[in-house]
Amino acid sequence: MRIIGWQGFTLETPESCDLTGYSGDFKSGYFRVDDSEELSVEIRWGTESERSKKEPDPEARRDTYFQSLQKEARKKKLSVQTKESDAPKRTQRPERLVSGFTWTGDKKAYGVAWYCRTCRRMTLAQVMGPRSGKSGIGNTAEAILGSIVCHSDDPEWRVWAIYDLQTQIPAEYDLVSQQLMNVYLRLTFARGAARLSVEQWSLANVARRGAYLDLWLAANAKGEMRQARYTVDETETQGHPAIALTGGPAFGTPMMELMKQTSRMQMPATRFSAQAWECEDSNKLYLIEGMRTFRGRDWVGDVVRRTLCHTNI
Ligand SMILES: [Zn+2]
Ligand SMILES: [Zn+2]
Structure with a gap:
């Protein structure tokens, strides 16, 4: 099933x-x-x-x-x-x-x-x-x-599961855009100016071809990472080596976005964080990324822990 x-x-x-x-x-x-x-x-x-x-x-x-x-x-x-x-x-x-x-x-x-x-x-x-x-x-x-279940037992979280991706996103975030293809999936969620994205690439070995994960992602990510500047640290998730990115919006066009957010009377999203890893068992690459306000909670780590990779196959 x-x-x-x-x-x-x-x-x-x-x-x-x-x-x-x-x-x-x-x-x-x-x-x-x-x-x-x-x-x-x-x-x-x-x-x-x-x-x-x-x-x-x-x-x-x-x-x-x-x-x-x-x-x-x-x-x-x-x-x-x-x-x-x-x-x-x-x-x-x-x-x-x-x-x-x-x-x-x-x-x-x-x-x-x-x-x-x-x-x-x-x-x-x-x-x-x-x-x-x-x-x-x-x-x-x-x-x-x-x-069929119409609401989850934990009212704080919702399960999103399609095409081999199975994750959970805080219920206070709404889906605002998505890209659903067999080899690439992206779900982007929003709460005010804050954004949260989950990206999944299949056939990771073919896609990445041994490139450094952070460089490969910088060229291929389509979520918040595209508009961020950040530093990269090594970490571990679900038994895989992983990278953690922390920073804020990049200079240039995203500043215009910040101005727009401010004029909409929203707290602008000024904090960026992300984690990415390759799961060799499922041959998939995952990137969970978020842009949040100064006081907003950083959900990235929780979403990472709730995203199934090799346990799903
Ligand atoms: Zn219900
Ligand atoms: Zn895995």
Whole structure:
């Protein structure tokens, strides 16, 4: 099984699946995970306002979804049969109001809509497979739906896991940009002017070709390191030799960025820190970097410890 973590959700899918689509943010959004053949998982969510007095109804959410399915089907001149059903047992949790469903159209889908009192999100999740229902899609769907967690046990941290990367980021940081390729991944998070990035290169031996790690990174990093000046120290992480970078914003263009931050009434981010290492067992290179305010907490070391490398293979 593979763990996918995105915008506060985690789920377990077959090894062949990975993230193939996403939009929105923690408050409301969508993502899709599939095996590029028959099996796909879709999760949509929205957050209930703090001010609303009445708890939202997952049955109403499901019915709205049924209507949108019917509308879509009419456009394509297809027919779709929608049905209420019992939500799989493992999706029924004490903090959730739950409503199950299935539909059959050009595909067969098993889904659940739920409202979670803890994260205040209304979620609609579904697993789709071949219309015939073959390859045990019903059981697979039940296992995947049952594995979906909509908020982590530790409210300070969120798991982000895609394409062999598995890390955790402080919950107060929001994803602001990303680059997702098979050989290179970058997730960048922000909180005010502060930034935090995780970069992962696959095929590290081919990419680096024995170059010094700090020089190689200076030429290849796309996160905060690009706009930093720093000193380099040797350290160790997860049993690997590593480098630690400390400094601040580089002179030149980034100063303009600092001015912009100041004019937005934000504390400017003036402290840079990073750690990088190569994991020979997984043949990957990792760079965790952050630019923070003078008083802001330095999360880099914690994120490094929460980023799995060879323990993940
Ligand atoms: Zn939740
Ligand atoms: Zn390792």
